Amino acid sequence: MSITNFNTSNQTYRSLIGNGLIYTVPRFQRDYSWTDEEWSDLWADIQNLFQTDGETAHYMGYLVLQSKDNKKFDIIDGQQRITTLSIISLSVLKNFERLIADGVDPDDNKIRQTQLRSTFIGYLDPVTLIAKTKLELNRNNNSYYQHYLVPLQKLPTRNVKFTEHQMRKAFEWFEGKIWQEYGNKKDGALLATLLENLSDKLFFTVITVNDELNAYKVFETLNARGVKLSSTDLLKNYLFSVVHKEGNNETELNQLDERWEDLVGKLGSEKFPNFLRTHWNSRNKMVRSAELFKKIQLKINSRGLVFELLREMGEDADLYVALSKPEDVLWNADQRVYIRELTMFSVRQLYPLLLAGYRVLSPKDFTSLLNVCSIISFRYNVIGNLPTNDQELVYTNVAEQLHRGTLTGISAVIQALSSLYPDDSTFFNAFSDKQIKTTQKHGRDIVRYVLFKLEKRESSVDYSTTSDKYNIEHILPESLGNDWDQFSDTEHEQFVYRLGNMTLMNSTDNRLVGNKEFPDKKGMYAKSEFLITQKIAEENSEWTPEHIADRQKWMAKQAKTIWRISQLA
Numbered sequence: 001m002s003i004t005n006f007n008t009s010n011q012t013y014r015s016l017i018g019n020g021l022i023y024t025v026p027r028f029q030r031d032y033s034w035t036d037e038e039w040s041d042l043w044a045d046i047q048n049l050f051q052t053d054g055e056t057a058h059y060m061g062y063l064v065l066q067s068k069d070n071k072k073f074d075i076i077d078g079q080q081r082i083t084t085l086s087i088i089s090l091s092v093l094k095n096f097e098r099l100i101a102d103g104v105d106p107d108d109n110k111i112r113q114t115q116l117r118s119t120f121i122g123y124l125d126p127v128t129l130i131a132k133t134k135l136e137l138n139r140n141n142n143s144y145y146q147h148y149l150v151p152l153q154k155l156p157t158r159n160v161k162f163t164e165h166q167m168r169k170a171f172e173w174f175e176g177k178i179w180q181e182y183g184n185k186k187d188g189a190l191l192a193t194l195l196e197n198l199s200d201k202l203f204f205t206v207i208t209v210n211d212e213l214n215a216y217k218v219f220e221t222l223n224a225r226g227v228k229l230s231s232t233d234l235l236k237n238y239l240f241s242v243v244h245k246e247g248n249n250e251t252e253l254n255q256l257d258e259r260w261e262d263l264v265g266k267l268g269s270e271k272f273p274n275f276l277r278t279h280w281n282s283r284n285k286m287v288r289s290a291e292l293f294k295k296i297q298l299k300i301n302s303r304g305l306v307f308e309l310l311r312e313m314g315e316d317a318d319l320y321v322a323l324s325k326p327e328d329v330l331w332n333a334d335q336r337v338y339i340r341e342l343t344m345f346s347v348r349q350l351y352p353l354l355l356a357g358y359r360v361l362s363p364k365d366f367t368s369l370l371n372v373c374s375i376i377s378f379r380y381n382v383i384g385n386l387p388t389n390d391q392e393l394v395y396t397n398v399a400e401q402l403h404r405g406t407l408t409g410i411s412a413v414i415q416a417l418s419s420l421y422p423d424d425s426t427f428f429n430a431f432s433d434k435q436i437k438t439t440q441k442h443g444r445d446i447v448r449y450v451l452f453k454l455e456k457r458e459s460s461v462d463y464s465t466t467s468d469k470y471n472i473e474h475i476l477p478e479s480l481g482n483d484w485d486q487f488s489d490t491e492h493e494q495f496v497y498r499l500g501n502m503t504l505m506n507s508t509d510n511r512l513v514g515n516k517e518f519p520d521k522k523g524m525y526a527k528s529e530f531l532i533t534q535k536i537a538e539e540n541s542e543w544t545p546e547h548i549a550d551r552q553k554w555m556a557k558q559a560k561t562i563w564r565i566s567q568l569a
Contacts, residue, residue: 007208013060013085014199016206017134018119022072023065024136025079028240028257029233031140031163032170034080039173042084047181049201050194056201063204066215070208076215076234078204079137084170085202086135087149089120091174092195094152095183099191109188116195121150141167212238212297232272235293236260239306246303259310266317278348279316282355283403286396316355323351332363338370344445347377349392356399357413365410372414375563379422382446383430383559386422394420414567421568424560431556432549435497438472447472451504451532453562454555458531471510473503475521475536475543483517486544495545500552504530518543 017023048054063078075082096113100106117123122133137145144164148155155168182191209215215234243256267275277292287295300309322328326340342350350373357369380386398416401407407416422430438444445465451472452465463470476487476496487495495501505513505528513521518540525537540547 009206010203011206012200013202013204014119016063016204017085018199020134022134022136023082024072024074025083025138025141026074026076026237026241027139027244028237029075029079029138030236031138031161032080032083032167033163034084034166034170036169036173038080039084039170043174043177046088046198049198058202060202060204063206064215064218065206065208066211067208068210073208076209076218076237082135083137083141083145083167086121086145087167087170088174088178088198089116089195090149090152091171091178092191093117093121094171094175095178095191096188097152098179098183099186099188102186104186105188112188112192116192120195120199140164144168212293232264232269235273235276235296238293238297239300239309242301243303243306256307256310259314263310263313263317266321274348275317275320276313278320278351278355279313281396282316282352282359282399283312285400286352286393315359319355319358320351323354332367334367335370338367338374341374341449342370342377344442344449345374345377345382346442347373347381349388350377350395352399353395353402353413356402360402360405361410361413368410369413372410372417372565375565376417376420378563379427380420383427383434384422385430391420411567414565418568421565424569427563428556428560431499431559432553434499434552436499437497438474438478438502444472447499447502448504450499450555450559451502454558455504455530455532457558457562458535469507470504471507473505473510473513473533474501475503475518476501476548477515479515481515483515486542491545495548498548498552499555500548500550503533503536504528505533 045055045058049056049058060081061078063082064076065073065078066076067073093113093116096109096116099109100113120134122135133146133150135145136142140161140163144160144167147153149167149171155171157165157168160168178191178194182194207218209218212234240253240256240260243253264272273289277287277289280287280292280295284295296309300306318330322330323339324343326336326343328339331339354369354373357366361369380391381388394417398407398413401416402413407413436443436447436450438447448465448470452463456462474496476484476492478496480487480489480492484492503525505524509524509528513524519542522537522540525533528534536551540551
């Protein structure tokens, strides 16, 4: 990003709003949505600024602006905070109005009110009483802000939008707090000092860019550093501005807005950027997150293409949500098993392929695709722990070919995924040495899954892997006692979470064996309902690192057959 297209500085609220510049919340940015939780937090921070031992300044976070002339600025991120600070300023002006109406130093307080309005809000035309403001809000908020809040008119409570209701509540909330703390002291100078000092003590890190692409790059950079910004709103504003430029059809824009909100409602604002990239990569050549907005700008540049993008996203949204919900009604019984496995494996690089496959393949072939992806994920990710960047590129390339019709049928898809399928030798070696800690739920779920799969191969019984009736038994206990002095502390650390050291037991029996020495445990193992557990008692007179390694090699040999794709073997 060129330095000429990007500027950053720390600025107080006074330097932002008191300098004659104009700030606009883009027409299609999200509506005002703060509630009393955010108001209370901000008010507590404000109060702390005026305590004897309080903060000397309060940091308000990042403010991302876009401007071509450095006179008029679009608020790309930070509109909730800026709007609330404007409402606080108006609440102070309302308190002055009350003082004036009560006859408290009316001439001086009228001067103070006019000066503060000019500095922080703008001015009212003395003839028309039309506001000329420093801040303009989005299409759903601006009319209420300009016609009622800015001129301090009586605020309507009926036939108003939810977001306007929130703005009214915010104004009344802050007006009441300010009157309680400052206004009822009947001191206009004190009231003016509140706003004057507040504007000097609140400061932002202001990032200014000159176009949408640079704004998106700012989002990507800050999000990578853990600062969550509304890139969803930025994208919405761009897409809707494309439609708006081709004709101001309010009905059409409202319908578009409803479809957008329906999408975001299904996915959640936080998940929407990931969904968008997954959706895009399921139909196009793979694009990294940092380049996605640029690609969308280049390709989606007309009203028709915007509608087409929203329609296609609508086609994929329900499936994307269902991919992390095994019990979703979208899945049949067989598919639900594989979705549960993929969810447990936490592999998302394959999502573009699953979106494309669902659209293109028959239900039977899509079920086969889920099975193949589950087996590859287990071999490649869970056991092999191999690079995910390479994996994502393969999945996305196959998705694009499937979408475009250059790859047809499940057999061709499987062959195209062959580079992600570790061969038997690689898989055997990785499985033979695999450790999976069971101190966290995710690790326990994986181990239970592996052990129940092994048991099914031995006994042909399909147990419920989630039942509380069964536990993971660590043959070498997680906590060493005197009965296990044949293991050094180092060996214990190396072997306790090896797959070869774990088996299945009935929960009651598992509690009974506890940390007993191996000869005592053997008797319980021999009576177990699980064949893999009986096998431990039958084949081992003692339990040593060598025995653990041997058992895990046996497990690895079975695993080659259990997690196997015959077309790639």
